[in-house]
Amino acid sequence: MDIKPRKDRDSRREAILDIAAELFLNEGFEATSMSTIAARVGGSKSTLYNYFKSKEEIFQAHVERYCNWQSEEMFHLLDDEGDDVSAALTRIGRRYVTNVMSDRNMRHFRLIVSAAERSPELGKAFYEAGPLRGARLLGGFLARMRDKGLIDAADPLSAAHQFIGLCQNRMLKSRLVGHSSEPTRQEVDAEVDAAVRTFVAAFAPRAAP
Incomplete structure (x- = not known):
C-alpha cells in the first residue's frame, strides 16, 4: 500500500487516503464509491464527508x-x-x-x-x-x-x-x-x-x- 509516515496530524484523513488508494487501484475509479470507501474505513458516509466532499476530491488528494x-x-x-x-x-x-x-x-x-x-x-x-x-x-x-x-x-x-x-x-x-x-x-x-x-x-x- 501507498503508506508513508504520518506527517499530517490528522491520521484519520491519511488512513482514508491509504484505503481509497487501494480501492482505486484494485477496483478502478468508476467502480469505487464513497459508500465502499466508508465501509472499508469502518465509519459512516457522513464521517467520510467530514473529510472529503466527493470521490473526486479523495482521488485528487x-x-x-x-x-x-x-x-x-x-x-x-x-x-x-x-x-x-x-x-x-x-x-x-x-x-x-x-x-x-x-x-x-x-x-x-x-x-x-x-x-x-x-x-x-x-x-x-x-x-x-x-x-x-x-x-x-x-x-x-x-x-x-x-x-x-x-x-x-x-x-x-x-x-x-x-x-x-x-x-x-x-x-x-x-x-x-x-x-x-x-x-x-x-x-x-x-x-x-x-x-x-x-x-x-x-x-x-x-x-x-
Missing part, C-alpha cells in the same frame, strides 16, 4: 500525495550538486526511470488517465503535481549549472523536459500497454547512461570564439 512522495524520493538527489553534471543527472535519471517504470506506477498512471477521461481536472491536477513539478525542480538544477558555466541551456525548463524524455521515451509506451515488463537494474542503467551522454553532448558549454 491521493494523486497529489502520491506525486509528492515520488518527488521527495527522486529530486532530493539534486541537493548534493557538486560540479559534476553527469553524475547528478545519472543519479536522478536512474531513480526516475526505476520509479516511473515500476509496475505500481504504471497502474497509477493508467488509473489517472482513465479517470481524466471523465474528469479532466483530475488529469490536470496530476500533471501539475507530478510531471510538471518534477520538470521544474530539474529545471532549477539545470539553471544553476548553466549559471556556473557547466552547461549551455538557454531554457533550463525545456532542457529538463528533454532530459526526462530521453530517459523514459523508449520504454514508456511499451510499459503502458504491457508489452514489456518492469526494467531490470541493468536495463535502467543502460537507458539512463545513454540519455546522460546524449544530453551532456547536446548542452555542452560552447567554446569561446
Whole structure:
C-alpha cells in the first residue's frame, strides 16, 4: 500500500487516503464509491464527508500525495550538486526511470488517465503535481549549472523536459500497454547512461570564439 509516515496530524484523513488508494487501484475509479470507501474505513458516509466532499476530491488528494512522495524520493538527489553534471543527472535519471517504470506506477498512471477521461481536472491536477513539478525542480538544477558555466541551456525548463524524455521515451509506451515488463537494474542503467551522454553532448558549454 501507498503508506508513508504520518506527517499530517490528522491520521484519520491519511488512513482514508491509504484505503481509497487501494480501492482505486484494485477496483478502478468508476467502480469505487464513497459508500465502499466508508465501509472499508469502518465509519459512516457522513464521517467520510467530514473529510472529503466527493470521490473526486479523495482521488485528487491521493494523486497529489502520491506525486509528492515520488518527488521527495527522486529530486532530493539534486541537493548534493557538486560540479559534476553527469553524475547528478545519472543519479536522478536512474531513480526516475526505476520509479516511473515500476509496475505500481504504471497502474497509477493508467488509473489517472482513465479517470481524466471523465474528469479532466483530475488529469490536470496530476500533471501539475507530478510531471510538471518534477520538470521544474530539474529545471532549477539545470539553471544553476548553466549559471556556473557547466552547461549551455538557454531554457533550463525545456532542457529538463528533454532530459526526462530521453530517459523514459523508449520504454514508456511499451510499459503502458504491457508489452514489456518492469526494467531490470541493468536495463535502467543502460537507458539512463545513454540519455546522460546524449544530453551532456547536446548542452555542452560552447567554446569561446
